[in-house]
Amino acid sequence: MSVRRDGTSTAYERYLRTDELLSLQRDTEGRVDPDEMIFIVVQQSSELWLKLIAYEMESAVSATRSDAVLSAVRHLRRVHSYLVNLMGQLDALDHIPPWSYQRIRTQLEDGSGFSSPGWSNTRRLARSLGEEFTAFMARRAVGLHEVYTRHTEFEDLYQLAESLVDVDSDCMLWRTRHLKVVERMVGVDAVGVAGTPIHVLAKLSTERLYPELWRIRSQLTSEASEYFATAPTPAP
Numbered sequence: 001m002s003v004r005r006d007g008t009s010t011a012y013e014r015y016l017r018t019d020e021l022l023s024l025q026r027d028t029e030g031r032v033d034p035d036e037m038i039f040i041v042v043q044q045s046s047e048l049w050l051k052l053i054a055y056e057m058e059s060a061v062s063a064t065r066s067d068a069v070l071s072a073v074r075h076l077r078r079v080h081s082y083l084v085n086l087m088g089q090l091d092a093l094d095h096i097p098p099w100s101y102q103r104i105r106t107q108l109e110d111g112s113g114f115s116s117p118g119w120s121n122t123r124r125l126a127r128s129l130g131e132e133f134t135a136f137m138a139r140r141a142v143g144l145h146e147v148y149t150r151h152t153e154f155e156d157l158y159q160l161a162e163s164l165v166d167v168d169s170d171c172m173l174w175r176t177r178h179l180k181v182v183e184r185m186v187g188v189d190a191v192g193v194a195g196t197p198i199h200v201l202a203k204l205s206t207e208r209l210y211p212e213l214w215r216i217r218s219q220l221t222s223e224a225s226e227y228f229a230t231a232p233t234p235a236p
């Protein structure tokens with residue numbers, strides 16, 4: 001631990017372990033490129049945010065399992081805001097010149113984003129959340145069609161479903177933004193460190209976690225033209 005001239009460290013440094021934290025980036029001598037610092041800081045801080053996202057997601061899964069809808073929605077609201085934040089971090093990577101990135105990527109050896117512990121935990125928990133949501137709907141003996149056509153009557157279920165849609169959209173948006181970083185850095189036709197052609201990342205960015213929550217919208221749209229043509233309704 002770095003110490004002040006009088007031999008002490010501050011409570012702030014001790015509690016947050018800033019010494020350890022700030023020594024986790026390569027120092028000037030170890031860097032292969034001056035902009036490697038941007039890459040490492042964004043990558044490491046993304047893992048920290050993903051840790052927090054997975055932590056909140058875990059709480060949302062167990063809240064849904066115990067029918068605590070409001071609590072699940074609260075945790076998912078946090079997940080949403082952290083995912084937006086995670087996406088914003090990617091902006092800094094646009095400052096790395098492509099040739100510098102080529103130098104930096106040699107340090108990754110055969111490592112790739114597919115090994116990101118934070119992203120795989122988040123995806124795993126998002127899938128569990130979907131399963132818990134389906135089980136919860138079954139316990140309440142209600143279908144998505146009822147929830148989405150009578151949303152004021154099923155306010156809690158509707159809010160929970162929409163929180164899942166937020167998370168699903170956020171994950172697609174993160175992947176899309178990440179794809180733009182990748183294209184800008186290595187090109188559209190390139191192949192990643194793990195041998196992934198970039199167009200595969202484009203395909204992944206359209207993958208939906210909760211397809212039924214998107215299908216219900218299409219279903220409502222196709223029903224609506226007939227329904228509203230024959231039954232003009234007052235606003236709820």
Ligand code: HEM
Nearest residue numbers: 043046093112113114116119182185192193194195196204
């Ligand atoms: C200069 C910046 C970056 C470049 C050029 C880049 C490049 C790539 C490439 C080419 C892949 C496909 C796998 C491969 O074959 O290598 C990939 C996947 C991935 N990267 Fe990045 N990446 C960057 C930054 C980040 C950051 C900051 C994160 C945050 C954790 C991240 C997380 C991931 C994840 C999770 C995947 C798996 C793909 C998915 O499931 O959609 N990457 N990246």
